[in-house]
Amino acid sequence: MSPQAYGFLHERFARIGAISGAISVLDWDSQTMMPKGGAEARAEQLAVLSVLHHEAISADDFPDLLDRAEEETLSDWQSANLREMRRMHRHATAMDPGLVDAFSRATSECEHAWREARADDDFATVLPLLETVIDLVRDQAAAKADALEVAPYDALIDMYEPGGSSQKIDHLFAPLADRLPEILQRVLERQSESPTPVVPQGPFDAGRQKELAHRLMTTLGFEFEHGRVDVSAHPFCGGTSDDVRLTTRFDETDFTSAVMAVIHETGHAMYERGLPPEWRGQPVGTARGMAVHESQSLMFEMQACRDNGFIEFLAPLTKQVFGGEGADWGADNLHRLTTKVERGLIRVDADEVTYPLHVMLRYRLESALLDRSLAPADLPGAWREGMAELVGAAPPDDRDGCMQDIHWYAGAFGYFPTYTMGALAAAQLFQAAKRADPGIPEALSRGDFTGLLAWAREKVHRWGSYHTTDDLLQAATGAPLGEDAFLAHLEERYLG
Amino acid sequence: MSPQAYGFLHERFARIGAISGAISVLDWDSQTMMPKGGAEARAEQLAVLSVLHHEAISADDFPDLLDRAEEETLSDWQSANLREMRRMHRHATAMDPGLVDAFSRATSECEHAWREARADDDFATVLPLLETVIDLVRDQAAAKADALEVAPYDALIDMYEPGGSSQKIDHLFAPLADRLPEILQRVLERQSESPTPVVPQGPFDAGRQKELAHRLMTTLGFEFEHGRVDVSAHPFCGGTSDDVRLTTRFDETDFTSAVMAVIHETGHAMYERGLPPEWRGQPVGTARGMAVHESQSLMFEMQACRDNGFIEFLAPLTKQVFGGEGADWGADNLHRLTTKVERGLIRVDADEVTYPLHVMLRYRLESALLDRSLAPADLPGAWREGMAELVGAAPPDDRDGCMQDIHWYAGAFGYFPTYTMGALAAAQLFQAAKRADPGIPEALSRGDFTGLLAWAREKVHRWGSYHTTDDLLQAATGAPLGEDAFLAHLEERYLG
Numbered sequence: 001m002s003p004q005a006y007g008f009l010h011e012r013f014a015r016i017g018a019i020s021g022a023i024s025v026l027d028w029d030s031q032t033m034m035p036k037g038g039a040e041a042r043a044e045q046l047a048v049l050s051v052l053h054h055e056a057i058s059a060d061d062f063p064d065l066l067d068r069a070e071e072e073t074l075s076d077w078q079s080a081n082l083r084e085m086r087r088m089h090r091h092a093t094a095m096d097p098g099l100v101d102a103f104s105r106a107t108s109e110c111e112h113a114w115r116e117a118r119a120d121d122d123f124a125t126v127l128p129l130l131e132t133v134i135d136l137v138r139d140q141a142a143a144k145a146d147a148l149e150v151a152p153y154d155a156l157i158d159m160y161e162p163g164g165s166s167q168k169i170d171h172l173f174a175p176l177a178d179r180l181p182e183i184l185q186r187v188l189e190r191q192s193e194s195p196t197p198v199v200p201q202g203p204f205d206a207g208r209q210k211e212l213a214h215r216l217m218t219t220l221g222f223e224f225e226h227g228r229v230d231v232s233a234h235p236f237c238g239g240t241s242d243d244v245r246l247t248t249r250f251d252e253t254d255f256t257s258a259v260m261a262v263i264h265e266t267g268h269a270m271y272e273r274g275l276p277p278e279w280r281g282q283p284v285g286t287a288r289g290m291a292v293h294e295s296q297s298l299m300f301e302m303q304a305c306r307d308n309g310f311i312e313f314l315a316p317l318t319k320q321v322f323g324g325e326g327a328d329w330g331a332d333n334l335h336r337l338t339t340k341v342e343r344g345l346i347r348v349d350a351d352e353v354t355y356p357l358h359v360m361l362r363y364r365l366e367s368a369l370l371d372r373s374l375a376p377a378d379l380p381g382a383w384r385e386g387m388a389e390l391v392g393a394a395p396p397d398d399r400d401g402c403m404q405d406i407h408w409y410a411g412a413f414g415y416f417p418t419y420t421m422g423a424l425a426a427a428q429l430f431q432a433a434k435r436a437d438p439g440i441p442e443a444l445s446r447g448d449f450t451g452l453l454a455w456a457r458e459k460v461h462r463w464g465s466y467h468t469t470d471d472l473l474q475a476a477t478g479a480p481l482g483e484d485a486f487l488a489h490l491e492e493r494y495l496g
Numbered sequence: 497m498s499p500q501a502y503g504f505l506h507e508r509f510a511r512i513g514a515i516s517g518a519i520s521v522l523d524w525d526s527q528t529m530m531p532k533g534g535a536e537a538r539a540e541q542l543a544v545l546s547v548l549h550h551e552a553i554s555a556d557d558f559p560d561l562l563d564r565a566e567e568e569t570l571s572d573w574q575s576a577n578l579r580e581m582r583r584m585h586r587h588a589t590a591m592d593p594g595l596v597d598a599f600s601r602a603t604s605e606c607e608h609a610w611r612e613a614r615a616d617d618d619f620a621t622v623l624p625l626l627e628t629v630i631d632l633v634r635d636q637a638a639a640k641a642d643a644l645e646v647a648p649y650d651a652l653i654d655m656y657e658p659g660g661s662s663q664k665i666d667h668l669f670a671p672l673a674d675r676l677p678e679i680l681q682r683v684l685e686r687q688s689e690s691p692t693p694v695v696p697q698g699p700f701d702a703g704r705q706k707e708l709a710h711r712l713m714t715t716l717g718f719e720f721e722h723g724r725v726d727v728s729a730h731p732f733c734g735g736t737s738d739d740v741r742l743t744t745r746f747d748e749t750d751f752t753s754a755v756m757a758v759i760h761e762t763g764h765a766m767y768e769r770g771l772p773p774e775w776r777g778q779p780v781g782t783a784r785g786m787a788v789h790e791s792q793s794l795m796f797e798m799q800a801c802r803d804n805g806f807i808e809f810l811a812p813l814t815k816q817v818f819g820g821e822g823a824d825w826g827a828d829n830l831h832r833l834t835t836k837v838e839r840g841l842i843r844v845d846a847d848e849v850t851y852p853l854h855v856m857l858r859y860r861l862e863s864a865l866l867d868r869s870l871a872p873a874d875l876p877g878a879w880r881e882g883m884a885e886l887v888g889a890a891p892p893d894d895r896d897g898c899m900q901d902i903h904w905y906a907g908a909f910g911y912f913p914t915y916t917m918g919a920l921a922a923a924q925l926f927q928a929a930k931r932a933d934p935g936i937p938e939a940l941s942r943g944d945f946t947g948l949l950a951w952a953r954e955k956v957h958r959w960g961s962y963h964t965t966d967d968l969l970q971a972a973t974g975a976p977l978g979e980d981a982f983l984a985h986l987e988e989r990y991l992g
Contacts, residue, residue, distance in 0.1 A: 018544035021537055025525060026518060033529065037722035038739025041517055041776070048514035052548055226533035243534025280537070 003072035009085055010282065012056060017281025027354045028238040028245045032230045054100075055093040077284060080466045084283030087148075087162060092154075094147035095140060098258060103136045106456075107411035109370040114409035121399040125382055130409060131376045134369055137413050141370065147408045153370060156414030160290040161421065161459050161467045168481075169363065171419045172424060175483045176356050183389070183487070184353050187341045187494040197336035201329040205256040212255070212321045213248060213262045216314075220266045220300060222451045227269060235261040237268035241280060244269040255318065256337060260301055267300030268293060270453065274461025285464045291481075292377030292414065292469055294422020296460065297428055303422065303430035303489070313336040317447075339493065343393040352423060354391055355491055361386040362405070362416040370413060373477045425473060427486035429460065432477035499568035501561045505581055506778065507554060513777025515549045517736045520951035524734040524741045526728045550596075553588040573780060576962045580779030583644075585660060590594035590643035590651075591636060603907035610905035619876055619893040626905060627872045630865055633909050637866065649866060652910030656786040658915065659964045662984065664977075665859065665913045668920060671979045672852050677886070679983070680849050683837045683990040693832035695750045696824040699955045702746040708817045709744060709758045712810075716762045716796060717949045723765060731757040733764035733793075737776060740765040746834035751814065752833060756797055763796030764789060766949065770957025781960045787977075788965055790918020791925055792956065798848050798919065799985070800948060805941030807831040813943075835989065839889040841896045848919065849986060850887055856910040857882040858901070866909060921969060925956065 023046060028040050066086050072081065093105070110129035117126035137156070144155035157164035181233065227244035239245035246265035248258050271293060279285025279398055287293050304310055308331075315331040318324065326464035327333065341351045347358040365382055368374035374382055383402040388394040407415055433455040434440050442453045459476035473481045526538050562582050570578065591599070606625035613622035633652070640651035641934060646661065653660035710727055723740035735741035742761035742773035744754050767789060775781025783789050800806055804827075811827040814820065823829065837847045845853040861878055864870035870878055879898040884890040891897035908945055929951040930936050937949045969977045 014540075015544050015547075018537075018541045019548075022522060022545060025538075025541070029521060029525065033724065035721055035724055035739055037719070038736070041514075041736045041738045042521075044510075044777070045514045045518040045521070048511050049518060050516075051511075089708060113519040223533070225531055228529065229533055240537045242537045281540070363696055437868070445761060 005068035018054045080252045081284035090147045091306040094144045106132050111410045123398040134393045160415045161418045195338045199254045205253040206250040209250045209301045219447045238264045241272050241275050244272050263305045264301040267297035271296035274457045276464045277319040290418035291421035295425035298426035306338045313447040356420045357390040359420040366413050424486045427489040431485040501564035510777045512552045527728040560857045572615040577780035584645045590640045607906045614899040617893045655910045657914045699748040700751040703957035705746045707952050715943045737768050737771050740768050759801045760793045760797040763793035770953045771961045786914035787917035791921035794922035802834045809943040813916040840892045852916045853886040855916040920982045927981040
């Protein structure tokens with residue numbers, strides 16, 4: 001007998017998945033194609049689709065169906081799907097409608113104010129709104145903690161990294177805090193002994209950069225039958241698994257930023273594309289979480305494509321596409337350029353050595369904001385102190401300080417740690433891939449990604465949300481997520 | 497006291513309107529941006545949104561709410577909105593779910609088979625599927641006739657032209673059948689006395705054609721803050737009123753086809769854009785129907801832009817954009833080219849003199865198919881006979897005969913007459929506009945559309961679905977829809 005309750009749930013989630021897909025495409029359109037004047041109508045469309053999504057996922061009969069399905073005879077994948085259904089349902093119903101509404105309004109207002117406040121370097125204006133948001137995030141965390149039966153901050157993390165917890169993060173971040181400052185210092189000393197890398201002479205025509213993007217995406221295995229690349233203010237990867245849409249932006253004075261952004265987003269895209277096709281639209285068929293997602297973008301961008309080997313392939317290609325001449329176009333300079341480390345102020349521009357330090361600051365501060373050991377009004381000062389301590393560079397203003405990231409102003413607490421978990425996972429996975437297929441580094445230096453991609457598909461992509469992050473890492477690499485591979489990678493690339 | 501039941505309905509329809517808007521944008525995306533491999537996921541998204549739309553519009557409490565709202569004190573616009581809500585609800589609930597499903601499957605299968613049958617000129621293959629579709633269209637007509645309390649064929653017309661009927665169509669078409677063959681004969685004789693127009697020497701670069709499209713759209717009043725133009729296999733106008741998206745295609749051997757297609761679609765776009773902003777998303781805020789919609793595209797394309805005056809403006813512009821040389825680029829040749837009349841086989845390529853004859857053939861045949869006086873198997877022969885009689889040219893095959901149009905194979909019966917109703921309305925409205933503002937023709941010859949657009953906004957666009965088509969025409973032109981202005985226009989342009 002086929003599992004009846006589970007069957008109902010499967011159908012419901014197929015519908016929910018289709019609504020998510022529609023939202024994703026409309027969101028992509030908002031950022032790439034939509035004329036300005038369409039914003040209001042689009043906001044209405046997205047709001048209505050979100051309500052329909054929420055209504056579908058929080059239907060009254062869900063708890064009963066979930067319980068009945070639990071008693072049915074299910075395959076392992078169906079069981080994993082049921083587990084993820086329950087998680088989604090719990091998140092969707094944890095907050096009462098009044099709180100959902102208040103949260104949505106407050107974050108939308110605060111995010112809007114943040115854009116202006118940041119431009120004006122005026123933290124005081126946005127502070128009261130941020131205080132309201134933080135109060136509501138505490139309510140959100142409490143409500144989700146009840147529903148998920150975990151600690152409040154862990155309930156927030158679970159939205160982005162299912163099963164994540166501050167305990168796990170502390171465990172991962174402690175050795176980084178211990179080792180990174182010293183590694184950073186040594187790397188800077190080492191790099192000061194080499195010639196300063198230079199960006200080859202531009203300008204770099206956007207059309208040529210787009211051509212280069214196409215060629216690199218094809219090299220990495222991207223199928224244009226199932227996706228596209230366009231331009232948006234901030235690079236992202238959207239769409240659906242069979243229609244993956246990534247974006248980039250072209251800086252006519254420096255082609256490397258778009259190159260690395262395209263490779264990064266293609267890593268995300270390959271993950272989406274490689275999710276299990278037989279589970280499209282079902283919870284278990286979606287990406288495991290932001291840490292694993294980021295591991296796939298970083299495995300391509302940081303591990304594979306900033307490696308000396310791939311740079312040997314990339315340098316002549318860029319030279320050819322832009323018709324460049326001279327030593328600045330050589331692999332040596334390009335490698336130094338793409339692995340340059342510095343004590344910078346801005347997280348999104350940070351190299352892989354300092355990036356975790358930026359993230360650790362945010363993790364420390366958001367934890368303190370939530371447990372009230374830091375008042376929002378004291379955030380600018382705490383930011384400057386933390387930056388000086390961790391990165392060794394303090395911002396002269398709040399624009400490039402505590403107002404540089406949208407996350408908190410948009411109500412996203414618990415997200416930042418996933419960037420560094422992703423970086424650790426990327427190193428650990430890439431190490432395992434090379435162990436399994438020792439020909440990978442040489443293949444990459446020929447622009448051949450088939451081995452790496454096949455391994456990632458087999459060990460990561462095709463599992464969707466079947467495993468927990470820990471189980472996925474364990475199965476793929478033989479160990480749970482840790483910092484060893486990452487630290488070894490830094491030692492090898494920067495100090496070897 | 498504010499009208500409570502009406503208020504509920506208003507909110508419901510705001511949601512329904514947002515779902516429609518989302519569908520419209522996703523449909524646009526399917527035809528312009530989507531990679532091939534995204535088709536299956538997109539079909540699923542659109543199917544789910546259609547179901548949600550249908551569920552919302554056929555909710556059980558609707559009849560009661562509609563009845564209660566009927567008793568409330570409403571403004572004229574609210575009353576008109578309520579009337580349109582009822583019409584939409586009736587259409588949505590007329591067919592039982594089994595029929596909806598059978599209809600959707602049969603038309604989808606038949607449309608798919610038609611594409612191949614047409615390519616192979618093989619009517620026999622698609623015939624059984626067409627027979628099934630016609631049977632189901634009869635069921636659809638019967639169900640909708642019950643719900644709307646009108647005759648079956650009129651219920652089909654009502655989907656495209658609310659309030660339309662075969663009686664009204666017969667009344668409009670009789671004088672055309674009477675006069676057009678003779679006018680056509682005289683026009684052909686007259687044109688045979690002038691030099692044969694020639695397409696200037698190409699090729700015409702797609703980029704330049706796109707530039708020309710942008711300039712013409714801006715000339716016509718299109719706001720790129722609220723819309724865009726892209727390329728698709730078949731030109732159409734989609735999106736929403738605040739984000740109007742039209743498409744065209746570029747033929748590198750003949751720029752005039754894209755020019756006229758862009759003008760035509762811009763006419764549709766200006767109507768969508770000019771719909772009453774305070775009624776966005778509500779039934780009364782949508783376009784009145786296909787006849788009025790077509791009147792706006794044809795008022796721009798056929799009435800204003802194929803006029804000698806505008807051609808005087810257009811000729812030097814095209815010459816400049818393409819860097820053309822010689823007499824072929826002059827206004828004389830361009831005017832002859834854009835008003836050339838011929839006994840052609842294909843409706844979509846037809847000039848304005850023969851177009852109604854193509855439509856009358858389809859109207860005659862679809863009526864006969866539905867009342868069983870014509871068997872589907874006899875369609876090819878009836879088509880050839882009808883073409884010979886009406887247009888004076890019979891197709892050598894079915895590809896360019898009864899398989900040239902998608903409509904019937906997709907289950908759309910009752911649509912064709914709206915093309916000619918639109919052409920009649922375009923002539924009548926343009927005549928009224930010139931009467932109200934005699935400066936319009938001279939302004940058009942300077943590429944100044946502000947007067948014509950202002951008149952159309954005031955008399956047509958801003959009314960949405962407030963009036964019936966007849967009332968709209970009466971209010972705008974002082975008379976109900978008729979054939980006089982159209983016939984006078986033909987006499988003046990082609991025989992004057």
